[in-house]
Amino acid sequence: MSDKKRRIFLSEKEIPTAWYNIVPDMVNKPMPILNPGTKQPLKPEDLFPIFAEEVSRQELNQTDSWFEIPEPVRDQYKKYRSTPLVRATELEKALDTPAHIYFKNESVSPVGSHKLNSALAQAYYCKEQGITNITTETGAGQWGAALSYASKAFGLDLAVYMVRISYEQKPYRRSIMQTFGAQVIASPSMSTKAGRKVLTDTPNHSGSLGIAISEAIELALQTPNCKYTLGSVLNHVALHQTVIGLEAEKQMEIAGEYPDIIIGCFGGGSNFSGIAYPFMRHTLKKGKKTRFIAAEPSSCPKLTRGIFQYDFGDEAGYTPLLPMYTLGHNFAPANIHAGGLRYHGAGTIVSQLKKDGFLEAVDIPQLESFRAGTLFAQTEGIIPAPESCHAIASAIREANQAKEEGVQKTILFNLSGHGLIDMTAYDLFNQGNLVDYDLPEAVIRRSIDELEHII
Numbered sequence: 001m002s003d004k005k006r007r008i009f010l011s012e013k014e015i016p017t018a019w020y021n022i023v024p025d026m027v028n029k030p031m032p033i034l035n036p037g038t039k040q041p042l043k044p045e046d047l048f049p050i051f052a053e054e055v056s057r058q059e060l061n062q063t064d065s066w067f068e069i070p071e072p073v074r075d076q077y078k079k080y081r082s083t084p085l086v087r088a089t090e091l092e093k094a095l096d097t098p099a100h101i102y103f104k105n106e107s108v109s110p111v112g113s114h115k116l117n118s119a120l121a122q123a124y125y126c127k128e129q130g131i132t133n134i135t136t137e138t139g140a141g142q143w144g145a146a147l148s149y150a151s152k153a154f155g156l157d158l159a160v161y162m163v164r165i166s167y168e169q170k171p172y173r174r175s176i177m178q179t180f181g182a183q184v185i186a187s188p189s190m191s192t193k194a195g196r197k198v199l200t201d202t203p204n205h206s207g208s209l210g211i212a213i214s215e216a217i218e219l220a221l222q223t224p225n226c227k228y229t230l231g232s233v234l235n236h237v238a239l240h241q242t243v244i245g246l247e248a249e250k251q252m253e254i255a256g257e258y259p260d261i262i263i264g265c266f267g268g269g270s271n272f273s274g275i276a277y278p279f280m281r282h283t284l285k286k287g288k289k290t291r292f293i294a295a296e297p298s299s300c301p302k303l304t305r306g307i308f309q310y311d312f313g314d315e316a317g318y319t320p321l322l323p324m325y326t327l328g329h330n331f332a333p334a335n336i337h338a339g340g341l342r343y344h345g346a347g348t349i350v351s352q353l354k355k356d357g358f359l360e361a362v363d364i365p366q367l368e369s370f371r372a373g374t375l376f377a378q379t380e381g382i383i384p385a386p387e388s389c390h391a392i393a394s395a396i397r398e399a400n401q402a403k404e405e406g407v408q409k410t411i412l413f414n415l416s417g418h419g420l421i422d423m424t425a426y427d428l429f430n431q432g433n434l435v436d437y438d439l440p441e442a443v444i445r446r447s448i449d450e451l452e453h454i455i
């Protein structure tokens with residue numbers, strides 16, 4: 001180990017110049033995204049009223065494997081990329097495992113998470129098209145923070161609907177967005193039809209990503225020269241995030257290893273897809289044997305306990321119908337502190353890949369995730385985002401398994417963000433005031449049964 005670097009960077013020249021689209025390489029393509037009215041497959045033009053035109057085209061593209069990263073986006077990437085690939089030697093020692101554990105550290109971006117990789121791309125495409133205003137939703141505030149910065153970088157006005165529970169639990173993320181110049185509204189709000197309906201039925205509603213998405217789309221449709229942007233779930237978001245895995249691929253090569261296991265935490269799938277797909281292309285094209293693990297919270301287990309079915313991406317049903325693993329768009333997850341993982345569905349590509357057996361999913365209880373995050377902080381010196389703690393917990397399980405079996409495994413996980421603005425959650429954990437949530441099968445069934453009328 002002594003002759004090996006602990007942290008591996010790439011030079012500016014080596015930063016990827018194109019994103020990787022996995023769809024052309026897939027054995028079974030994702031089923032089509034449908035117009036909820038006509039039930040017909042969507043064409044890019046159908047998405048133009050809501051999304052920037054270029055991302056609409058990227059969303060439905062099944063033929064081009066590579067999309068050039070526009071020069072202005074690459075210039076922005078240079079502010080924080082490449083992100084380091086780190087060998088977690090101290091964590092390995094603490095676990096006394098024969099496994100080699102690497103992590104890709106996306107927490108070094110200016111806003112502290114991987115979300116900026118797509119925010120910059122989406123803001124750029126809006127600007128290029130002459131758009132002046134954009135809207136979005138945010139759960140834990142990571143996407144909103146990233147898009148606020150990206151909007152400022154490309155000169156756009158941004159309105160963010162922030163899930164109310166996070167608005168209250170994470171006031172500093174709100175401050176960050178406001179500091180970058182965004183307008184932030186707690187959701188559900190009285191400013192939209194979708195929000196008013198929820199508040200009329202449930203005045204103390206703590207909000208959900210699904211509701212916030214409905215509000216942001218509604219505002220975008222009503223505002224001239226305005227588009228909506230989404231930070232996860234959709235294919236074009238996963239596409240932009242592949243810069244993570246493409247860098248990691250080169251960095252692992254420099255480290256002289258190829259991962260046996262690749263892990264990402266899973267909300268809507270963007271950081272998982274970003275780290276996984278560039279490696280998965282070697283599985284699809286060359287039969288490389290790599291295990292891919294999506295780590296989701298036990299209280300929002302769409303991949304492990306949801307069903308594969310057409311569903312809406314939002315609560316009010318404004319989005320197209322997506323073929324995906326889902327807990328039902330009315331599913332209300334427990335108020336866990338990994339806000340970015342409280343989403344009912346998964347991306348369509350990742351769902352098809354899961355259905356075809358190319359990835360595994362595990363669900364991690366809240367307390368196990370914070371125990372893992374604390375060990376990581378104490379060994380590697382980085383306090384991880386509560387979301388990222390799920391990937392760490394999964395990596396620890398695999399490292400312990402390798403120890404039990406006495407085999408050397410190379411594990412790579414994505415550290416999607418740092419937790420320095422999530423210390424309220426760590427406080428509650430340290431005081432013994434966090435709990436695990438049981439999620440009875442009947443609750444999942446009830447929410448899934450409501451989907452029967454959809455298609």
Ligand SMILES: *Cc1c(COP(=O)(O)O)cnc(C)c1O
Nearest residue numbers: 142232267268269270271340417
């Ligand atoms: C948003 C977020 C996630 C979850 O979203 P994905 O699209 O599944 O990646 C995970 N980690 C962090 C730090 C986030 O901000």
